[in-house]
Amino acid sequence: MxxxxxxxxxxxxxxxxxxxxxxxxxxxxxxxxxxxxxxxxxxxxxxxxxxxxxxxxxxxxxxxxxxxxxxxxxxxxxxxxxxxxxxxxxxxxFNQEDETVEHDDWDALEKLHTELEFWDFLLPTDLTRTKSDLDRWTDHQGGIDKSNPWLFLKSLEQRLSEVIRYRPGATSIDSTVDDLLRHHEGVCQDISQLMIAIARSKGIPARYVSGYLYVAPNATRRLVDNATHAWVECYLPSKGWCTFDPTNPQGAPETRVTVAYGRDYRDVxxxxxxxxxxxxxxxxxxxxxxxx
Incomplete structure (x- = not known):
């Protein structure tokens, strides 16, 4: 409570x-x-x-x-x-986000790998497992700040929204990260699972979040269909679970309604x-x- x-x-x-x-x-x-x-x-x-x-x-x-x-x-x-x-x-x-400026360095993530509560969110799943070199892929996109985990995730969130085309019908509920990387188009489920795969590949616990999104009548930004939505939460020692929405990074946090957490879509x-x-x-x- x-x-x-x-x-x-x-x-x-x-x-x-x-x-x-x-x-x-x-x-x-x-x-x-x-x-x-x-x-x-x-x-x-x-x-x-x-x-x-x-x-x-x-x-x-x-x-x-x-x-x-x-x-x-x-x-x-x-x-x-x-x-x-x-x-x-x-x-x-309103004002859900932690605005503190404290940032973890990459070494701070090491201890999380021995804590049982994070294992489900560090290991790949059938939908997030990939044959691609994700480090090489992110380097190729440019504009991603690797100086610390927080800046990495914030810049990754923004960059994914720019390089992946949002297109309903381009994928299915069983589409994998590799499917998305081949075509560079999909929906919120796919884009979130790509961010999860990249975060986990860097040793950052990441979980899939399902829920709803309030869409204002005069909205002009890229948004999801049917008002259902998916996004990502990543765990950082100094901040706890932090929200990232690579489909709609400019959306206000209070417009999202959280329903469930999982390893990927198949859990929820x-x-x-x-x-x-x-x-x-x-x-x-x-x-x-x-x-x-």
């Missing part, structure tokens, strides 16, 4: 995330896991959360090894459509599961983020 100073300034959001599966033939059963509940953190307060399904189901709740809240349900009667609706109200604090998809029955399925997703 986190305490909030009443004098602090917050922005409030309502988030409605609805996923509908339409089936060619009726399914006998569906078993699903949902990861859509925003976290309660030192900068984010969860005022309300509700998950509902049509057809109705009994929903169980658990917390995974990364501290994410997960909802589980199963439906064991014939259905030709399944709708999952997530509704959340959160408050996000919004919904996954299995159905029993024949025929194809069509999935329709609607995400709306309203500023209160």
């Amino acid at each position: 986190f305490d909030f100073d009443a004098k602090q300034k917050f922005v409030s959001y309502e988030i409605v995330h609805q996923t509908t599966y339409s089936y060619e033939h009726k399914k006998r059963s569906s078993v699903m896991t949902v990861c859509m509940q925003p976290k309660a953190t030192s900068w984010q307060f969860l005022d309300h959360y509700q998950l509902a399904t049509t057809p109705e189901s009994t929903i169980d709740i658990d917390v995974d090894p990364f501290g994410n809240t997960r909802h589980f349900f199963d439906i064991h009667r014939p259905h030709n459509r399944l709708t999952v609706t997530s509704n959340a109200r959160v408050r996000s604090r 998809p919004p919904i996954r599961g299995i159905t029993f029955g024949e025929g194809e399925a069509v999935m329709d997703v609607s995400v709306m983020v309203f500023r209160q």
Whole structure:
């Protein structure tokens, strides 16, 4: 539980995330896991959360090894459509970033490699493992400051937003870092996983963050589709976990709503599961983020 100073300034959001599966033939059963509940953190307060399904189901709740809240349900009667609706109200604090000027040197990261809590965020995964020489690749891009880990990450965040083209449909949920490096275009998931791979290759613990992004009606900068978003947190001894958004580095921190942490996308998809029955399925997703 986190305490909030009443004098602090917050922005409030309502988030409605609805996923509908339409089936060619009726399914006998569906078993699903949902990861859509925003976290309660030192900068984010969860005022309300509700998950509902049509057809109705009994929903169980658990917390995974990364501290994410997960909802589980199963439906064991014939259905030709399944709708999952997530509704959340959160408050996000302004001035979230640590503005201290203290910076670690590279040697300060060495001790983290022996601490168990960071191992998951230092080792490569199937999506972040690469055959490419990431040091050589970053050197080739230019404009990346390697004088200390903080400046390295800040300049890397900015440079990735410049050299990787944001293009929905260019990749899939199973695309790897190597796929992105071949084509230099993708979405927030891909760009975040590239930054994670580079950070880990330098010995910096890095984790994947899933969540939502509030997009102002008059926004002109490069943004994600559907208001779902992904970004990165890296651990530095003097600062703790720090946020980096290589897709949208100019975005204000309070416009992001954190849902889950993982090693990569596969740890935290919004919904996954299995159905029993024949025929194809069509999935329709609607995400709306309203500023209160």
